[in-house]
Amino acid sequence: MKARIIVTLKQSVLDPQGQAIEGALAALGFDGVGSVRQGKIIDIELSDPADAETRLNAMCEKLLANTVIEDYRVEMVE
Secondary structure, three states, rough: EEEEEEEEEEEOOOOHHHHHHHHHHHOOOOOOOOOOOOEEEEEEOOOOOHHHHHHHHHHHHHHHHOOOOOOEEEEEEE
């Protein structure tokens, strides 16, 4: 079983990396780009599908996401 975890900064947290990307895109001539927010994707393969979503959420809460400043979403992948 495969899962994808998407981690992003909470909307209330400043994203200097996103701002740098936004500025670089404008410098390269890409007009009309609004606010840019960056994040990370973590792909995990589990050998045992039992309680997968519960286990993945625990992984995020304990290690994969800093829940003080980040949100995360778990997606099951076929």
